[in-house]
Amino acid sequence: MTTATDLETQPAPGPEAQPSAADLDARDPLRRYRDLFVGADDPALPAYLDGNSLGRPVKALAERYRRFVDDEWGGRLIRGWDETWLRKPFALGDRIGAATLGAAPGQTVVADSTTVSLYKLLRAALDARPGRHEIVIDRSNFPTDRYVVEGVAAETGSTVRWLEPDAAGGVTADDVRAVLGPETAVLVLSQVAYRSGHLADVPGITRLAHEHGALVLWDLCHSAGAVPIELDAWEVDLATGCTYKYLNGGPGSPAFVYVNRALLDGLRQPIQGWMGERTPFEMGQDYRPADGIRRFLSGTPPITGMIAIEAMLELIEEAGMPAIRAKSEALTAFAVRRIDEQLVPLGVELTSPRNPAARGSHVTIDHPAFPAMVPELWEQGVIPDFRRPTGIRLGFSPLSTSFAEVALGIGAIEERLQHS
Numbered sequence: 001m002t003t004a005t006d007l008e009t010q011p012a013p014g015p016e017a018q019p020s021a022a023d024l025d026a027r028d029p030l031r032r033y034r035d036l037f038v039g040a041d042d043p044a045l046p047a048y049l050d051g052n053s054l055g056r057p058v059k060a061l062a063e064r065y066r067r068f069v070d071d072e073w074g075g076r077l078i079r080g081w082d083e084t085w086l087r088k089p090f091a092l093g094d095r096i097g098a099a100t101l102g103a104a105p106g107q108t109v110v111a112d113s114t115t116v117s118l119y120k121l122l123r124a125a126l127d128a129r130p131g132r133h134e135i136v137i138d139r140s141n142f143p144t145d146r147y148v149v150e151g152v153a154a155e156t157g158s159t160v161r162w163l164e165p166d167a168a169g170g171v172t173a174d175d176v177r178a179v180l181g182p183e184t185a186v187l188v189l190s191q192v193a194y195r196s197g198h199l200a201d202v203p204g205i206t207r208l209a210h211e212h213g214a215l216v217l218w219d220l221c222h223s224a225g226a227v228p229i230e231l232d233a234w235e236v237d238l239a240t241g242c243t244y245k246y247l248n249g250g251p252g253s254p255a256f257v258y259v260n261r262a263l264l265d266g267l268r269q270p271i272q273g274w275m276g277e278r279t280p281f282e283m284g285q286d287y288r289p290a291d292g293i294r295r296f297l298s299g300t301p302p303i304t305g306m307i308a309i310e311a312m313l314e315l316i317e318e319a320g321m322p323a324i325r326a327k328s329e330a331l332t333a334f335a336v337r338r339i340d341e342q343l344v345p346l347g348v349e350l351t352s353p354r355n356p357a358a359r360g361s362h363v364t365i366d367h368p369a370f371p372a373m374v375p376e377l378w379e380q381g382v383i384p385d386f387r388r389p390t391g392i393r394l395g396f397s398p399l400s401t402s403f404a405e406v407a408l409g410i411g412a413i414e415e416r417l418q419h420s
């Protein structure tokens with residue numbers, strides 16, 4: 001298998017002889033996957049660099065949606081629930097767990113949004129640590145994570161303990177060690193920081209928290225499908241993440257929720273709905289939480305939002321996470337090289353880790369001209385994300401992003417900076 005390191009070191013006799021984007025694409029062992037996505041060859045959209053916010057649809061989806069409408073929904077109607085849909089949140093959860101999370105069956109379910117899942121998991125974790133009153137989170141975490149933590153703290157009389165990591169980095173084991181204590185109940189952290197791309201030491205931080213009797217809730221939105229994850233082996237307590245980013249589930253597709261088997265039967269989540277009850281169709285008077293991961297369901301699962309995730313998972317299962325991670329590292333390494341050569345001399349700053357092993361599948365760059373530039377780039381079909389106050393985030397979805405797209409995107413930014 002070709003690794004990221006091979007791709008970077010193969011020719012390179014001197015700094016001027018770096019491989020071109022075309023060479024890297026020609027040698028990319030995953031290059032055939034790009035053609036399986038809608039819009040990959042659209043001339044009006046030469047560089048889509050935001051697959052980490054919304055992945056492209058898999059081409060085979062149109063036929064799958066048609067079959068779903070005609071046969072499953074239209075043909076089976078209400079019978080579909082008993083025949084397939086009631087099992088789907090668990091079957092799909094197990095499949096996401098096996099392909100991307102390192103999670104054995106029975107611990108992952110697909111439901112709700114990441115925001116709602118964060119709320120449910122955080123409340124459950126706090127209840128499991130009675131007498132402890134601190135929730136730890138970082139100021140650089142995604143807004144929804146911070147808002148949910150503040151809301152739960154207000155609701156439960158807990159205190160928020162804020163970490164303040166470096167803008168180009170993220171939360172480290174040392175940061176966590178400095179705040180852990182007998183009051184710490186739960187830490188809410190992202191494996192990959194949504195702005196800088198910093199890749200956190202999940203096993204190390206989880207171990208530290210456990211040594212202090214605390215639980216950790218990991219947000220995997222920017223990591224599932226892009227970086228290696230071993231939730232069981234790392235003894236992670238709780239995790240959740242989006243499926244519309246690197247799992248290409250489509251706008252608003254539901255989140256996945258992971259609860260470690262060792263904790264499952266001791267946890268109660270706060271949104272007690274009939275789908276998490278032991279015998280939903282008995283329609284009983286009293287709520288008794290179901291055994292296993294089903295107690296983390298609340299209402300009727302969003303089946304239509306799960307179809308696209310299945311189509312993407314097939315590709316991820318086939319390509320394998322090691323090859324996906326190798327391509328991702330090669331893409332970010334190539335981007336950083338081009339940023340150093342073409343953009344840093346124009347005053348651009350790299351606000352992401354320099355070591356490919358220390359970041360996820362995106363990099364962020366900052367320059368005061370970027371707020372005005374992003375709408376112009378979008379106009380020409382070069383689509384990165386803008387991140388306040390002055391950041392452009394370049395996200396690479398390993399199965400659908402080409403090296404040529406990365407080169408084109410960075411070239412477009414260079415050209416605009418030269419003429420601004």
Ligand SMILES: *Cc1c(COP(=O)(O)O)cnc(C)c1O
Pocket residue numbers: 113114115116142144145190194219221222242
């Ligand atoms: C994208 C993202 C979310 C989004 O949550 P939704 O409930 O799907 O809107 C949450 N957390 C992180 C870290 C994200 O990157």
